[in-house]
Amino acid sequence: MTILPPHFFAQSTLTVARALLGQRLVRELKGQRLSGLIMETEAYIGPHDTASHASKGRTPRTELMFGPPGRTYIYLIYGMYYMLNLVTEEENFPAAVLIRALEPLEGVETMQRQRALTPTLSQRERFTNGPGKLCRALQIDLSLNNWPVSLGQNLWLEAGQPIPDAAAASGPRIGVDYAQPADRAAPWRVWVRDNPFVSRR
DNA sequence: GCAATGATGCACT
DNA sequence: GTGCATCATTGCG
Numbered sequence: 001m002t003i004l005p006p007h008f009f010a011q012s013t014l015t016v017a018r019a020l021l022g023q024r025l026v027r028e029l030k031g032q033r034l035s036g037l038i039m040e041t042e043a044y045i046g047p048h049d050t051a052s053h054a055s056k057g058r059t060p061r062t063e064l065m066f067g068p069p070g071r072t073y074i075y076l077i078y079g080m081y082y083m084l085n086l087v088t089e090e091e092n093f094p095a096a097v098l099i100r101a102l103e104p105l106e107g108v109e110t111m112q113r114q115r116a117l118t119p120t121l122s123q124r125e126r127f128t129n130g131p132g133k134l135c136r137a138l139q140i141d142l143s144l145n146n147w148p149v150s151l152g153q154n155l156w157l158e159a160g161q162p163i164p165d166a167a168a169a170s171g172p173r174i175g176v177d178y179a180q181p182a183d184r185a186a187p188w189r190v191w192v193r194d195n196p197f198v199s200r201r
Numbered sequence: 202g203c204a205a206t207g208a209t210g211c212a213c214t
Numbered sequence: 215g216t217g218c219a220t221c222a223t224t225g226c227g
């Protein structure tokens with residue numbers, strides 16, 4: 001079992017977004033392992049990407065995106081969902097990868113319980129197929145903000161299942177209609193083709 | 202099947 | 215006061 005090291009996240013953001021597909025995200029909760037393989041990510045790159053929070057400049061909230069790679073950037077959206085990002089590239093260049101979907105592997109019943117799903121929504125495909133949903137399922141909140149993910153505690157990544165190029169797809173990001181047209185159209189969302197755990201079924 | 206909508210807290214003008 | 219890197223439910227047909 002190999003924990004992804006800090007220099008993995010120091011690469012270009014698109015490289016990291018692609019390389020994260022198939023890697024295993026692990027959450028340790030009260031001694032129990034919850035984990036899943038990453039099936040979908042999105043890249044937010046640099047100070048001029050108007051889809052990125054960092055395009056507004058350095059603020060207390062976006063400061064982490066300007067920080068060193070290999071840490072989390074987590075924020076609350078719509079008053080109720082957390083988003084999990086991993087900071088990439090060198091310090092002072094604001095960039096991160098949003099984790100959008102997982103295939104749940106370990107702790108599936110715990111994830112289901114934390115999502116408090118009704119029976120009609122109890123398929124495994126629905127537990128973690130969206131950025132807000134996976135944070136709820138893995139109990140990821142602001143207490144994990146700015147967390148170094150190479151320590152192998154609380155939250156980390158392990159080498160998973162390599163995804164061949166033929167199985168990887170890319171396209172425009174989701175939920176960024178407020179961005180400039182060029183940024184809205186940039187194919188910076190990456191996912192595993194025909195995978196049932198990807199968001200927006 | 203789909204589109205429309207309400208929930209809900211906080212960063213930022 | 216405005217606007218979110220979302221999701222589950224409702225109301226259609």
